[in-house]
Amino acid sequence: MRRVHRLASFLSLFLAVWIGGVLQLQGSANRSWCSLAVLWAPALAILSLGCYLLARLMYGVMTFSSYPRETVALQQELQLAKEKMSEQGLWFAD
Amino acid sequence: MMQPAAQDHQVHLTIIIPTYNERENIGLVLWLLHEHLNPYYSELRREAGKPQHSAPCQPSLFWEVVIVDDGSPDGTAEVVRGLQQSKHEIGRNIKLIQRPTKLGLGTAYLAGLEQANGQWIVLMDADLSHHPRYIPKFLQRQAVTGCTVVCGTRYRKGGGVAGWGFSRKLTSRGANQLASTLLGASISDLTGAFRLFRRDHLLQLLDRTTCKGYAFQMEVAVRAQYAGFHVEEVPIIFVDRLYGDSKLGPSEFLGFLRGLLRLFLTL
Numbered sequence: 561m562r563r564v565h566r567l568a569s570f571l572s573l574f575l576a577v578w579i580g581g582v583l584q585l586q587g588s589a590n591r592s593w594c595s596l597a598v599l600w601a602p603a604l605a606i607l608s609l610g611c612y613l614l615a616r617l618m619y620g621v622m623t624f625s626s627y628p629r630e631t632v633a634l635q636q637e638l639q640l641a642k643e644k645m646s647e648q649g650l651w652f653a654d
Numbered sequence: 655m656m657q658p659a660a661q662d663h664q665v666h667l668t669i670i671i672p673t674y675n676e677r678e679n680i681g682l683v684l685w686l687l688h689e690h691l692n693p694y695y696s697e698l699r700r701e702a703g704k705p706q707h708s709a710p711c712q713p714s715l716f717w718e719v720v721i722v723d724d725g726s727p728d729g730t731a732e733v734v735r736g737l738q739q740s741k742h743e744i745g746r747n748i749k750l751i752q753r754p755t756k757l758g759l760g761t762a763y764l765a766g767l768e769q770a771n772g773q774w775i776v777l778m779d780a781d782l783s784h785h786p787r788y789i790p791k792f793l794q795r796q797a798v799t800g801c802t803v804v805c806g807t808r809y810r811k812g813g814g815v816a817g818w819g820f821s822r823k824l825t826s827r828g829a830n831q832l833a834s835t836l837l838g839a840s841i842s843d844l845t846g847a848f849r850l851f852r853r854d855h856l857l858q859l860l861d862r863t864t865c866k867g868y869a870f871q872m873e874v875a876v877r878a879q880y881a882g883f884h885v886e887e888v889p890i891i892f893v894d895r896l897y898g899d900s901k902l903g904p905s906e907f908l909g910f911l912r913g914l915l916r917l918f919l920t921l
Contacts, residue, residue, distance in 0.1 A: 563838055564919055613835065620827040625814030627891050634782065634816075634893050641685045650685075650744060652736035653678045 578602060667691075667717040667793070668772030668853075672762040676780040677728040681737060684719060686786040688744055691717050694790040718747040720766040721780075724756045759870055764860050767853070775851045781896060784848040788890050792850040795886050802855045803878050805841055806848035806890035813843075813889030829868075829910060836918045837876050841885060844872040845910075848890060855883055867906055869913020880921060 561569075581598045597604070645651045669687065673680055695713035723731045731752050738745045749769050753762070763777060776792065778784040784806070792804040807813050809830065815823065826845070833844050845868045851859070858881065865873045878885050 563921060613831070617824075617828055617831055620809065620831055621820070621824050623811075624809060624823050624827050626818070626823075627814050627816045627893075630816040630891050630893050631895060634785070634895065637686075638682050638782070641682050641689075645681060645685055648742060650737060650740055650742055651681065652733045653681055 574605075575602075664773075665716065665718050665771040666695075667774045667776060667789075668766075668770035669717065669719045669776045669778060669789070670763055670766035670770065671719060671721050671778055671780045672759060672766070673721055673723045673726060673730050673734075673780045674756060675726045675728045675730060677726070677730045677733050679782050680721065680730055680780055681733055683780055683782060683786070684737060684744055684748065686782075687717075687719060687789075688714060690786045691789060694793070712743070712746075714743055714747050718749065718771060720749045720751065720769050722751045722753065722762040722766045724753050724762065758866060760860055760863055760866075763856075767857060767860070770853070773853055775853050775856050776849070777851070777856075778848050783892050783894055784890070785893065788848065788888065789850070791888050795888050796850060799884070799886050801884040801886040802852040803883050803885040804850040805843060805875060805885060805887050806846050806892075807841075807843035807887040808846065808890060808892050809842040810887055810889045813891060815892045815894060817894035825907070829907075833872055833876075833914050836914060837872075837921065839876050839879055841875045841879060842887060844875045846875075846890075846892075847871050848892075849874075855881075865913035865916065866909065867913070868910040869917070872910075873913065873917055876917060876921065 578598070578601055581601075585595045585598060642651060671680075671683065676683075692713040695716045698716075699713065721734050723734070731750060734748060734750045738748050738750065751765050751769060753765065767775065774793070774796070776789055778786075778789075788806060792806070795801070795804050808815055809827065815826075818826070830842070830844050833839065834841070837844075855878070859874050859877050862877055863870060863873045875885075
């Protein structure tokens with residue numbers, strides 16, 4: 561089964577359960593935290609997912625290392641390489 | 655124990671480098687490849703107990719470079735031909751394919767593969783953002799794990815970038831995380847282009863890819879995973895000397911998102 565179909569199946573199941581839960585609560589005038597949680601479940605799920613993805617992105621950027629000295633090291637290495645190539649008649653770029 | 659690199663006359667590794675306007679860089683890339691690969695293959699031959707300098711077994715004959723130039727107006731092809739025709743060892747293992755114009759990365763790799771003799775293929779860029787010193791590390795990882803694909807990654811410990819600001823890092827990391835979440839990918843660096851492949855697996859992947867631009871690299875990595883290939887990652891430091899924050903424009907980013915959506919709906 562394709563990944564998108566699996567995800568769609570899972571979402572449909574979640575939606576069906578949620579609608580069932582909401583319909584069950586329709587009759588009662590009970591406004592307990594439990595009924596509120598059921599009513600707001602999709603919104604809470606989306607919010608939680610958003611927070612998780614954002615936290616993962618921030619962690620990913622924080623651990624995405626920078627190596628500024630590598631630029632300098634590479635420039636030096638290339639300068640040396642260019643000199644050696646020129647000495648041996650291998651520099652054709654100029 | 656590391657396997658010997660190759661039979662005496664067999665090319666073990668082909669490095670395919672697509673080029674467009676890399677006149678200044680291509681000679682330096684070839685020089686650095688010699689500096690880093692020849693000692694590696696010499697060492698392998700020493701470990702395998704073979705004599706060092708018996709002709710035709712110079713270390714540079716275990717690997718070759720195929721340059722695919724898309725009609726560079728700056729004379730990149732002339733620089734390559736100059737090196738090919740020199741008497742220096744550097745020209746001994748270079749092949750040049752000249753195409754009339756930019757025809758896409760996928761077809762460039764396929765054209766390179768047609769001329770490649772190596773059992774193993776490295777794909778890399780010509781602008782020196784990919785340093786040849788990592789290629790022996792790719793080969794070592796492959797020899798130790800028996801995998802068929804090694805991806806250079808900027809995001810694992812030991813990897814990273816030089817020359818990028820916060821916004822560029824955010825876009826890069828964000829795009830990769832979005833892609834890996836949507837596609838269920840375990841490879842950390844989906845848009846990286848510095849990779850080692852076993853030849854037959856690369857051919858299978860290239861035959862199946864349809865995306866262009868950044869999405870192309872992502873598609874290759876994801877298809878490798880979905881095909882059940884054993885993929886390993888090696889940290890690399892990507893040095894962006896020339897473009898900094900400016901290479902990724904809105905059209906490239908939109909193209910990436912289009913490719914990602916298409917892959918999400920079809921894979």
